[in-house]
Amino acid sequence: MTAADWITAVLLPLGALFALVGTVGLVRFPTLLGRMHAATKPDTVGLFLLLLGAAFQLPDLRSAAPLALVALFQAVTVPVLTQTLGRVAYSRGETDEEYLVTDELAEAVERARKDAE
Amino acid sequence: MTVLDYAYVATFTMLGVGVLLVLYRLVRGPSVLDRIVCLNAVSVLVVSAITVEAAVRGDTAYIGLMVTVALLGFVGTLTAARFAERRAHDRG
Numbered sequence: 071m072t073a074a075d076w077i078t079a080v081l082l083p084l085g086a087l088f089a090l091v092g093t094v095g096l097v098r099f100p101t102l103l104g105r106m107h108a109a110t111k112p113d114t115v116g117l118f119l120l121l122l123g124a125a126f127q128l129p130d131l132r133s134a135a136p137l138a139l140v141a142l143f144q145a146v147t148v149p150v151l152t153q154t155l156g157r158v159a160y161s162r163g164e165t166d167e168e169y170l171v172t173d174e175l176a177e178a179v180e181r182a183r184k185d186a187e
Numbered sequence: 188m189t190v191l192d193y194a195y196v197a198t199f200t201m202l203g204v205g206v207l208l209v210l211y212r213l214v215r216g217p218s219v220l221d222r223i224v225c226l227n228a229v230s231v232l233v234v235s236a237i238t239v240e241a242a243v244r245g246d247t248a249y250i251g252l253m254v255t256v257a258l259l260g261f262v263g264t265l266t267a268a269r270f271a272e273r274r275a276h277d278r279g
Binding site for chain 1: 189190191193194195197198199201202204205206208209211212218220221223224225227228231232234235238239241242243245246247250253254257258261264265268269271272
C-alpha cells in the first residue's frame with residue numbers, strides 16, 4: 071500500500087461516519103428544525119472528506135479537479151436549501167416555539183406588516 | 188484483502204445503514220417537510236456512494252454522474268419545498 075492508499079483508507083470511513091452520524095440525528099432529534107440541521111451539516115462534511123479521500127485514488131491532479139466542483143456545488147446549495155426549508159417550516163407554523171431561543175423572523179414579519187399599512 | 192479494501196467495505200456499510208435510517212424517517216414523517224429533508228439526505232448519500240465507487244475504480248467517468256445527481260437533488264428539494272409553502276398559503 072502506498073501513502074495515498076493509507077490516506078484514502080482513513081478519510082473514506084471517516085467521511086462515511088459523519089454521514090451516518092447525521093442520519094442518526096435525522097432519526098433521533100425531536101424537532102423539525104433539529105432534524106433538518108442533523109440531516110444537512112454532517113452530510114456535507116462527510117461528503118467533503120469522501121471527495122478528498124477519493125481524489126487520492128485518481129490517476130492525476132487534473133482528473134481529480136472536478137471533485138472540487140462537486141464540493142463547491144454542495145457548499146453553495148446546502149445553505150440555500152436549509153434557508154428555504156426553514157422559512158417554509160416557519161410559514162407553515164411547524165417550528166416549535168418552546169425550542170426557539172430567539173425568533174428574529176417574527177420581528178421582521180411584524181416590521182413588514184407595519185410597512186404595508 | 189488490504190486495509191484499503193476493508194476501508195471500502197466499512198464505508199459502503201456505513202452509507203448503506205445511513206440510507207436505511209433516512210428511509211425510516213421518510214416513512215415515519217410526520218411532516219411533509221421531514222420527507223423533503225429525507226429526499227435531500229438520500230441524494231447526498233447517493234453522491235457519497237458514487238464518490239466511493241469512483242475511488243474504488245480510480246475512474247473519473249463517475250464525476251458527471253455525481254454532478255447530475257447533486258443537481259437533481261438540489262432542484263428537486265427546492266421545488267418540493269416551494270410547493271409545500273404555496274399549499275400553506277392557499278389554506279391560509
